[in-house]
Amino acid sequence: MRFRYISTARFFYxxxxxxxxxxxxxxxxxxxxxxxESEPGLGGIEHRQVVLEDTAAGxxxxxxxAVFSAKSTALRVIDNPDGQSLAAVMKQEKYACGxxxxxxxxxxxxxxxxxxxxxxxxxxxxARLITGMLLQSDRGIDVVRVSEFSRTKKxxxxxxxxxxxxxxxxxxxxxxxxxxxxRTFAGLATNDRALLGFCSDVSLSGLADILxxxxxxxxxxxxxxxxxxxxxxxxxxxxxxxxxxxxIPGRKPVRDFVAVVPK
Numbered sequence: 001m002r003f004r005y006i007s008t009a010r011f012f013y014x015x016x017x018x019x020x021x022x023x024x025x026x027x028x029x030x031x032x033x034x035x036x037e038s039e040p041g042l043g044g045i046e047h048r049q050v051v052l053e054d055t056a057a058g059x060x061x062x063x064x065x066a067v068f069s070a071k072s073t074a075l076r077v078i079d080n081p082d083g084q085s086l087a088a089v090m091k092q093e094k095y096a097c098g099x100x101x102x103x104x105x106x107x108x109x110x111x112x113x114x115x116x117x118x119x120x121x122x123x124x125x126x127a128r129l130i131t132g133m134l135l136q137s138d139r140g141i142d143v144v145r146v147s148e149f150s151r152t153k154k155x156x157x158x159x160x161x162x163x164x165x166x167x168x169x170x171x172x173x174x175x176x177x178x179x180x181x182x183r184t185f186a187g188l189a190t191n192d193r194a195l196l197g198f199c200s201d202v203s204l205s206g207l208a209d210i211l212x213x214x215x216x217x218x219x220x221x222x223x224x225x226x227x228x229x230x231x232x233x234x235x236x237x238x239x240x241x242x243x244x245x246x247x248i249p250g251r252k253p254v255r256d257f258v259a260v261v262p263k
Contacts, residue, residue, distance in 0.1 A: 029054040029206060031061075031214050038218075040241040041066070042096040043073060043262025047238045047246060050216045061210065064236050064248060065197040066097035067217050068260055070188060075136035076259040077101065077116040077157040083108070083253030086235040087245070094261060099184045099196045100235045101256035102161035102228060103130065110255050112160030113149075124149070124160060131162040132226030134186045134258065141194045143186060143224045159228075159258060163204065166225040171212035177205035182234035186258065187225030189217045196258060198236035198248055229254065 034051045041047055045068040053060045073096070078089055090098050103111040113124040113133065124146065133144050135158035146160065164172050165185060180201040187195045195217055199207060204227060210216070211225045235250035 029057060029059075029209060031210050033214065034060070039246075042094075042239050042241065044069065045073065045096045045238075045260065045262070047097070047240070048216065048218065050214075052210060052214060059202075060200075061202045061206070062200045063197060063210075063216050064199075064238070064246070065195050065216055066236075066238055066260065067189075067193055067195045067220070068096070070141040070192055070194040072263055073141065073194075073260050074263050075134070075141050075157045076261060077114060077159050078257040078259055079114070079116055079121055080254060080256050081108070085253075086237050086250060086257055087247045089257055090237045090239070090245075090259065093259075095237075095239065095259040096261055097196060097236075097238045098257050098259035099186075099198060099237070100229055100233045100250055100254045101258050102159045104229075104255035108253075108255055113158055114160070114256060115155050115158035116256075118154075118156050129162050130160050132160070132164050134159050134161070134226065134228075141188075143188045143194075143226055159256065161228045162226055164224075164226050165204070165208040166212045166222055169212060169221060169223055171205075171208035175204040175208055177203045179203055181231045183207050183230040184228040184234045184236070185211070185225055186228060187211065187217075187222045189220035189222045191220045193217060193220040195222075196236075196260065198234055228258070 031052045037049045039047050048065045050063040110122040112130045114122040136156045137153045183199050211222050232251035233254045236248040238246045
């Protein structure tokens with residue numbers, strides 16, 4: 001009797017396991033591009049607006065992405081202790097595009113490494129959520145894991161955040177798939193391209209899936225991507241070639257920004 005019970009139990013749990021996997025696979029979103037528009041900015045930087053739809057779930061997501069060369073542009077991390085808006089800060093210098101930066105605590109202090117103009121403003125921290133690093137070195141703009149970060153390289157700008165969303169062209173599994181929020185992200189793509197982006201309400205898992213499977217950066221496939229501070233912190237700013245700007249304001253003050261300038 002004991003043998004029969006164990007065998008039946010094993011069969012039951014094995015069946016539940018495969019049923020769960022099958023449901024998860026069938027529930028995976030299929031995102032389709034509804035529209036795409038683009039406009040030129042300073043120094044060859046492009047602003048792309050992409051609207052996607054998951055017809056099965058009845059969900060639409062809008063992306064605003066700045067796509068630029070990882071070699072011929074430079075990254076800037078801008079400390080913002082006074083809590084100014086992204087638009088106000090971007091207009092002070094000849095920035096081409098920018099987004100909000102990383103996480104900060106209730107005392108408005110940055111969480112994780114911050115390097116601005118070669119000076120370390122906040123130390124590196126080891127934590128499960130902030131596993132990524134967006135940085136500028138003498139080799140150009142890069143997105144790396146914290147474990148890959150080298151202090152021996154000359155780092156001009158760096159911001160620690162996370163979690164990682166895409167690696168080796170594949171989405172990171174195990175991300176939260178239930179909490180929908182505005183998101184901001186940074187990534188590296190093929191053809192020597194990098195990007196800063198903003199999207200409307202989506203889960204972290206959904207964002208990772210989109211970045212890994214949908215050509216939001218046109219002919220460049222996203223190789224690596226990491227999440228920046230999202231929700232009410234999310235903001236996006238882009239300087240058009242004609243001198244006007246496109247701006248999505250944040251909903252609360254943030255401690256720092258990430259900006260790009262042509263070299």
